[in-house]
Amino acid sequence: MKKIFTSLPFILLVSVVIGILVGLVANEAxxxxxxxxxxxxxxxxxxxxxxxxxxxxxxxxxKLGKNVSRILGVAVLLAYISSIGAAFFSMFSGYAIIPNLxxxxxxxxxxxxxxxxxxxxxxxxxxxMSALVLSVLLGLACVWAKADSIAHLLDEFQRIxxxxxxxxxxxxxxxxxxxxxxxxAYEGTITKQLPVFLVVVLIVIVGHYIWLAVLYGIAGAxxxxxxLKVIRHYGPAYLTAVGTMSSAATLAVALQCANKAVPxxxxxxxxxxxxxxxxxxxxxxVLTEVFFVMAISQMLYGxxxxxxxxxxxxxxxxVFAIGAPGVPGGTVMASLGLITGVLGFDATGTxxxxxxxxxxxxxxxxxxxxxxxxxxxxxSGYVRKKGIEESEEHVExxxxxxxxKLGIGYDQSEKAAELSAK
Numbered sequence: 001m002k003k004i005f006t007s008l009p010f011i012l013l014v015s016v017v018i019g020i021l022v023g024l025v026a027n028e029a030x031x032x033x034x035x036x037x038x039x040x041x042x043x044x045x046x047x048x049x050x051x052x053x054x055x056x057x058x059x060x061x062x063k064l065g066k067n068v069s070r071i072l073g074v075a076v077l078l079a080y081i082s083s084i085g086a087a088f089f090s091m092f093s094g095y096a097i098i099p100n101l102x103x104x105x106x107x108x109x110x111x112x113x114x115x116x117x118x119x120x121x122x123x124x125x126x127x128x129m130s131a132l133v134l135s136v137l138l139g140l141a142c143v144w145a146k147a148d149s150i151a152h153l154l155d156e157f158q159r160i161x162x163x164x165x166x167x168x169x170x171x172x173x174x175x176x177x178x179x180x181x182x183x184x185a186y187e188g189t190i191t192k193q194l195p196v197f198l199v200v201v202l203i204v205i206v207g208h209y210i211w212l213a214v215l216y217g218i219a220g221a222x223x224x225x226x227x228l229k230v231i232r233h234y235g236p237a238y239l240t241a242v243g244t245m246s247s248a249a250t251l252a253v254a255l256q257c258a259n260k261a262v263p264x265x266x267x268x269x270x271x272x273x274x275x276x277x278x279x280x281x282x283x284x285x286v287l288t289e290v291f292f293v294m295a296i297s298q299m300l301y302g303x304x305x306x307x308x309x310x311x312x313x314x315x316x317x318x319v320f321a322i323g324a325p326g327v328p329g330g331t332v333m334a335s336l337g338l339i340t341g342v343l344g345f346d347a348t349g350t351x352x353x354x355x356x357x358x359x360x361x362x363x364x365x366x367x368x369x370x371x372x373x374x375x376x377x378x379x380s381g382y383v384r385k386k387g388i389e390e391s392e393e394h395v396e397x398x399x400x401x402x403x404x405k406l407g408i409g410y411d412q413s414e415k416a417a418e419l420s421a422k
Contacts, residue, residue, distance in 0.1 A: 011174050019178035023185025028114050031186055036117045038179035041172055042347035043122040048169055049336045050124050050131035055161025057135035057320065059154040062142045074382060075273060076322070078375050079281040083321045086211050086287040087314035093207060094294035098304060101196055101295070113183055132316070132337055173354060180351035197356055200295045204288050208367040211287055215374035223381025225264035230373045233260040241366035254278065254369050258376060265373075266380040273379050277372035282321040284367025289332055289357060290314060293343055296352045305343055313342050332357045 026034065126134070142151050212231075220227030237254040258270045290313070294304045305313070320335040332339075332354060339345045339353060357364075 015174040015178040016181050019181030020185040022178075023182035023187075026182065026186055031183070032114045032117050034179050034182050034186075035113055035115070036119075038176065038183060038347070039116045040118070040120050041176040041179065042351075043120060045169055045172065045176060045350075046340070046347070047122045047124055048164060049340065050126050051161050052165060052169075053131040053337045054135050054138075055158045057132070058139040058142075059151070059158040062139050062151040062154055071272070071379070071383065072276075075276055075375070075379060076280060078378060079277060080318050080322060082215060082281060082283045082371065082375065083286045084314055084318035085214075086283040087290045087317055088311075089211060089214075090204075090207060090287040090290035091294070091310050091314055093203075094291050094304065095307075097203060098295050098298050101199060101298075113187060127341070132341075136319075177351055177354065180348055183348070196295070196299065200292065201356065204291050205363050207287055207291065208284050208363060211283060212367060212370055212374070215283070215371050216377070219374040219377040219381070223264065223377050223384070225377065225381070227374065227377060229264055230258075230261040230377050231370065233257045234370045234373055237369050238366045241369040242362040254372060258373055261373065264380065265376055266383065269376050269379045269383060273376040274372055277375050278369070280322045281372055281375060282364075282368050283371045284364040285332070285361075286314075286317055286321050287367070288361075288364045289317065289335065289353070292353055292356055293339060293345070296349055296356070297343065297345075300349050300352070309342065313338055316342065 022030070022034070138150075138154070141147070142154070216227035216231055234254075234257050237257045240253045255270065255274050258265060258274050259267065262270060290310075293313070294310070298304050304310075316338055317335055320338060336350065339350055343349075345353065
């Protein structure tokens with residue numbers, strides 16, 4: 001019970017409720033304070049966005065780029081294809097469904113928010129798209145130049161940025177979100193849009209199940225195996241992911257579930273694929289974010305982004321998903337630059353994306369974890385078709401240095417073996 005009360009979704013839900021209640025009864029004097037706090041917090045969170053982009057993306061490229069074998073290249077490509085496939089599925093579904101949701105876009109009769117009392121501007125160190133380009137070029141250049149010292153420095157920077165996110169950005173989110181919903185309630189917008197939020201969340205969860213069916217169907221057809229023999233073991237991993245909202249925290253249970261599916265999975269592909277996909281395969285989170293940004297764009301700005309803009313967003317989001325950390329809300333946090341830079345969302349739109357994403361993040365994570373089994377089935381079929389012999393020792397496929405850099409080291413293989421023995 002204590003874990004529930006201290007979980008991020010519960011805290012954000014409380015923040016939303018408090019913000020709405022205060023906004024419904026607040027007078028102009030109270031709203032002066034609320035709007036000012038919202039502005040300052042928004043400036044601070046926006047300032048962190050380029051740092052988050054560089055800290056998450058550049059180190060991930062250096063880790064995935066060094067000594068990449070054919071199998072590793074296929075695994076990364078599979079994760080990216082699955083993510084952008086989920087993104088495009090969500091995008092087309094959004095264009096088909098969202099116009100029929102009767103989302104009110106009129107601002108007639110809404111109250112006007114008071115002016116900011118204290119305007120503290122905190123400019124970003126660079127534009128978000130500059131940060132994205134710098135991250136990609138810096139990561140690739142480190143690989144090409146074999147700049148191990150810079151790669152280690154980027155790893156340290158990633159830990160620094162992750163500390164900033166976990167100790168500053170995430171603790172501030174409940175206050176920022178509470179002030180955002182307070183402003184929306186004061187204006188009168190929230191009473192019109194709350195039912196739409198609930199409908200959108202339910203639609204996305206159904207989308208998760210559809211995409212999992214597609215993934216397992218394709219993987220089973222390619223491998224020539226019955227995918228039900230894999231997915232039927234994934235119940236514990238799915239429930240664990242719902243409770244923890246973290247692919248990393250669910251890794252031990254996911255390894256246990258996947259080992260129970262041997263065969264049709266190959267054990268060497270389980271010990272390699274499950275830990276790797278837990279960090280780079282985020283199809284459920286990507287599917288969720290694409291649908292949410294389209295719905296919120298229609299809600300706040302009166303129209304969904306153009307097809308060209310959404311295609312660019314989906315393609316880049318697949319890259320960001322590979323570099324996102326395995327922590328609650330990692331995908332949406334890593335892609336804040338895309339939300340503001342490509343889609344042009346303001347602070348209010350960004351806050352809504354963060355809130356509605358966090359409230360269902362557990363189901364997105366569960367989709368990610370369960371989808372890893374499908375990709376492992378595909379990888380098992382690939383190595384069989386290519387005549388690659390199964391290795392009893394995971395290190396025969398990948399050297400110890402690569403394992404350490406990729407976070408798929410031998411300790412996790414031993415842990416998987418222990419869990420399987422039990």
